[in-house]
Amino acid sequence: MPVHKSDALKKYFGYDSFRPQQAEIIDNVMADKDCLVLMPTGGGKSICFQIPAILRPGLTVVISPLIALMKDQVEALKGNGIPAAFLNSTLSATEADQIMWQAKLGELKLLYIAPERLFSGNTFDFLRSWNVGLFAIDESHCISSWGHDFRPEYRQLNALKKHFPNIPIIALTATADRVTRRDILKQLGIEHAETFVASFDRPNLNLTVSPGRKRIEQIRRFISKHENKAGIIYCLSRKGTETVATSLKNAGFKAEYYHAGMGAEQRSKVQEQFLKDDIQIIVATIAFGMGIDKSNVRWIIHYNLPSNVESFYQEIGRAGRDGSPADTVLFYSYMDIITRQDMINQTEQPEIQKEVLHAKLNRMKQYAEADICRRRILLSYFNEAVDQDCGNCDVCRNPRTRFDATIIAQKALSGIARTDQKVAMGMLIDILRGSRNRNILQHGYDRLPTFGVGADLRAEEWAEYIIQLLNSGVIDIAYDEAHAFKLNPVSRQVLKGERSVELVKFIPLSERKAKEELIPQEKPKQEIVRDALFERLRLLRKQMADAMAVPPYVIFSDATLSEMAQKRPVSEAQMKTVSGIGAEKYRRYGEVFINEILSFDKVNPPAKTRLAKGMTYTETLELFTEGYSVKVIAEKRGLSTVTILSHLIKLKDDGHEINLKALIDDQSYQTITKAAQEMNIRKDDALKPLFELLNEQFDYGQIRLALVIMEEGYH
CATH class of the missing domain: 3.40.50.300 (P-loop containing nucleotide triphosphate hydrolases)
Incomplete structure (x- = not known):
C-alpha cells in the first residue's frame, strides 16, 4: 500500500493532482479529526474518504442510503484494485455472512452499509470486532430536519460518537445551506468539527x-x-x-x-x-x-x-x-408552483416543516x-x-437591463441591521415603505431611522429587489428563525460603502414578454472530441463492459477516452499520462486499448500536419520489431539515422523491450564512453565538444546512444 496520499491518488485513481480542498480534508482525517465536507455532485467527495481508507489501518465503514451508489462505488473501487464490499438488502443471507467475515478478518478496506442495516440485527455489535478506523457518512444532509431529504433513520447515527468516541467521522454532502450544516454537526455530536466547503461552481x-x-x-x-x-x-x-x-x-x-x-x-x-x-x-x-x-x-x-x-x-x-x-x-x-404547493399542504408534516418546504419552494x-x-x-x-x-x-447570453442599486441595497440592509436581524420579507418591506400596521407599531419599528426610507418604491418592487439581493449573496436567510434575513460579510461591505451593488431593473409582471424558447448554444472549453477513434474506443469499452457485466464508465470515463483518442498513447508510460488511468486500470485494460489505437491508425493514418506525437514512434517500433536495421528504417521513413536512434531510446524509456546495446559495436561504445568520461560529459549535456574531440568519427545519434547505455546501465 502507498504511504503518501499523492502516490495513492496516482496508483489507484490515475490522477496527478488533487482537486481544491481534497488534500486538506485527507490530512484532517489522517490526523484523526472529525470533519464535515460539502462538495457539489461530481466534485470529488469520495476521494476524501477513499484515500484515507487506503492509507489508514483498519476498515473504513461508509454509511450511505443509496443502494445503487454502493454497488457503483464498490465496482469502481474493485476495478482500481481496492478491496471493498457492501451490505444491503440486495444480498442473500449467505452473501452477507461472507462479507461480514471478510470485514472481521481484515480483508476489506471499505465497507458500504445502509443505516437501516447498521442498526438491524447485531450488525452494530459486530463493528466492535471489525477494527474500524474511520466512519464516512455520505448524504449526511439526511440527518437534518432542515435538509431537503430528511430521513428519520439517520438520526440514530448519533450513536456512533457515543460508542466509538475515538474513531474519526467524516460527514459528506453535496447540498446543505448554513442552517443544515449546523444541524448535521449537532446531530452527529461533532459540533466543533472543521467544516470544509468546496466551491459549488460547476462551470461545465x-x-x-x-x-x-x-x-x-x-x-x-x-x-x-x-x-x-x-x-x-x-x-x-x-x-x-x-x-x-x-x-x-x-x-x-x-x-x-x-x-x-x-x-x-x-x-x-x-x-x-x-x-x-x-x-x-x-x-x-x-x-x-x-x-x-x-x-x-x-x-x-x-x-x-x-x-x-x-x-x-x-x-x-x-x-x-x-x-x-x-x-x-x-x-x-x-401551474408547477400550484401543484407543488398543493403537494406540501397535503402532507402530514408538522406545520413548521411545511413552512420550511414552502420557503424552499419559493427560492x-x-x-x-x-x-x-x-x-x-x-x-x-x-x-x-x-x-x-x-x-x-x-x-448571461440574453442580459437584462441593470442599474446601480447600492442605495437601495443599503436601505434594505440598514432595515435588517436595525431590527437585530429578526425580520422576514413582509415586515422588512413594511418598515422600508413606512407602513403603520399593528405589527410595526407593536415592535416600535416606526421609530427606527430606516422607517419609510423606501416609500418611493412599491411593495412588489421591494420584494423583487430584496429577492435579487438574496439570490446575489448580499444577504442570507435563516429558515430556522422564521425566515429572518441575516447580514454577512458582503452585507457589511455594502453598508460601509466599500462595495457597490448592481440589480436588474424591475419590470411589472404584466409587461414582461414571454420568454423565448432557449436552446443552449455556447459551449465551455474542453469539449469531448467525438471523432472516429473515440467512437472506436467507445465501442471497445462497451464490448468489454458487457463481457464483464459492469457499466462502461467503470472501465474508463468519456473524458479519459477522449484524451486517449487525442494523445494516441502507444506505450505504458504514455498511457499512464492520460487522466484517469492508474496502475490497476493499465494492468487490466491498457494493452487492449493500445492495440486498438495501433489497429485504427494502420487503416486511418492521421494527416502529417496533425500527426499524434506517439505515432511517429509507433511506426519506428513496428519496423524495428519486424527486424529492420536502423539504416533501413531511416530509408523507409525518409528520416535520418540520428532521428531513428532517438525514437528507439525514447521507446526504451517508455518500457518497450529494445536491446540498445545491440545497436552499437563494442569498440565504438568503448571509444565514445572513454572520451566522454575524460571530458565529464553526460547524455543531457551539449554533445558538440565530444563530437569534435572524436574527429567527427561518430554521429550525434551514436554518441547519445552510447551515453544513454552507459548512464542507464542498459545491457
Whole structure:
C-alpha cells in the first residue's frame, strides 16, 4: 500500500493532482479529526474518504442510503484494485455472512452499509470486532430536519460518537445551506468539527430555463441536437414519465421510464440498461439517479419545477460528472408552483416543516423567474460569494437591463441591521415603505431611522429587489428563525460603502414578454472530441463492459477516452499520462486499448500536419520489431539515422523491450564512453565538444546512444 496520499491518488485513481480542498480534508482525517465536507455532485467527495481508507489501518465503514451508489462505488473501487464490499438488502443471507467475515478478518478496506442495516440485527455489535478506523457518512444532509431529504433513520447515527468516541467521522454532502450544516454537526455530536466547503461552481454545466409550452416538441428538438448522448428527463408524476417516454420512443429515440411504482426487477433492468449505454434517455421521477455514478451523462431536463434548490442542484449535478460540458434545461410554468404547493399542504408534516418546504419552494420559483445570472443564484444559496456573472446561462447570453442599486441595497440592509436581524420579507418591506400596521407599531419599528426610507418604491418592487439581493449573496436567510434575513460579510461591505451593488431593473409582471424558447448554444472549453477513434474506443469499452457485466464508465470515463483518442498513447508510460488511468486500470485494460489505437491508425493514418506525437514512434517500433536495421528504417521513413536512434531510446524509456546495446559495436561504445568520461560529459549535456574531440568519427545519434547505455546501465 502507498504511504503518501499523492502516490495513492496516482496508483489507484490515475490522477496527478488533487482537486481544491481534497488534500486538506485527507490530512484532517489522517490526523484523526472529525470533519464535515460539502462538495457539489461530481466534485470529488469520495476521494476524501477513499484515500484515507487506503492509507489508514483498519476498515473504513461508509454509511450511505443509496443502494445503487454502493454497488457503483464498490465496482469502481474493485476495478482500481481496492478491496471493498457492501451490505444491503440486495444480498442473500449467505452473501452477507461472507462479507461480514471478510470485514472481521481484515480483508476489506471499505465497507458500504445502509443505516437501516447498521442498526438491524447485531450488525452494530459486530463493528466492535471489525477494527474500524474511520466512519464516512455520505448524504449526511439526511440527518437534518432542515435538509431537503430528511430521513428519520439517520438520526440514530448519533450513536456512533457515543460508542466509538475515538474513531474519526467524516460527514459528506453535496447540498446543505448554513442552517443544515449546523444541524448535521449537532446531530452527529461533532459540533466543533472543521467544516470544509468546496466551491459549488460547476462551470461545465450550461443553465437554461425555458417556458413550459410545447415541452415535448422542445425536448425532441433538444435531443436531436444531442444525438447519441446520454441524458435524464425528470418529471413530477409517474404518469408523466410514462407519457414522455412513450412519446420519445414513438419519435425514434432510445428512451425508457423509471418510477417507484414499477416492480423492483423492472426498475433494476432499466437502470442497468442506462448505465451500460444500451438506452440513451431515462424519463424518471426523483426516484432515479440518487448516487448513480455514471460519468457520461451529457444533459438533464426538468420537465417540471423541482421542490427546492438542493434537489435541483443535486439532479443537474448528475450531468457532466467527468468535468466535460453538459447542458441543463428547466421548464417552468406557474401551474408547477400550484401543484407543488398543493403537494406540501397535503402532507402530514408538522406545520413548521411545511413552512420550511414552502420557503424552499419559493427560492426555486425565484431561480426560475430570475433576471440575473442563474449560477450566481445557485452559488449564493449555498453561501458562496461570486463577483462575476458566469457567461454560461441563458440570462448571461440574453442580459437584462441593470442599474446601480447600492442605495437601495443599503436601505434594505440598514432595515435588517436595525431590527437585530429578526425580520422576514413582509415586515422588512413594511418598515422600508413606512407602513403603520399593528405589527410595526407593536415592535416600535416606526421609530427606527430606516422607517419609510423606501416609500418611493412599491411593495412588489421591494420584494423583487430584496429577492435579487438574496439570490446575489448580499444577504442570507435563516429558515430556522422564521425566515429572518441575516447580514454577512458582503452585507457589511455594502453598508460601509466599500462595495457597490448592481440589480436588474424591475419590470411589472404584466409587461414582461414571454420568454423565448432557449436552446443552449455556447459551449465551455474542453469539449469531448467525438471523432472516429473515440467512437472506436467507445465501442471497445462497451464490448468489454458487457463481457464483464459492469457499466462502461467503470472501465474508463468519456473524458479519459477522449484524451486517449487525442494523445494516441502507444506505450505504458504514455498511457499512464492520460487522466484517469492508474496502475490497476493499465494492468487490466491498457494493452487492449493500445492495440486498438495501433489497429485504427494502420487503416486511418492521421494527416502529417496533425500527426499524434506517439505515432511517429509507433511506426519506428513496428519496423524495428519486424527486424529492420536502423539504416533501413531511416530509408523507409525518409528520416535520418540520428532521428531513428532517438525514437528507439525514447521507446526504451517508455518500457518497450529494445536491446540498445545491440545497436552499437563494442569498440565504438568503448571509444565514445572513454572520451566522454575524460571530458565529464553526460547524455543531457551539449554533445558538440565530444563530437569534435572524436574527429567527427561518430554521429550525434551514436554518441547519445552510447551515453544513454552507459548512464542507464542498459545491457
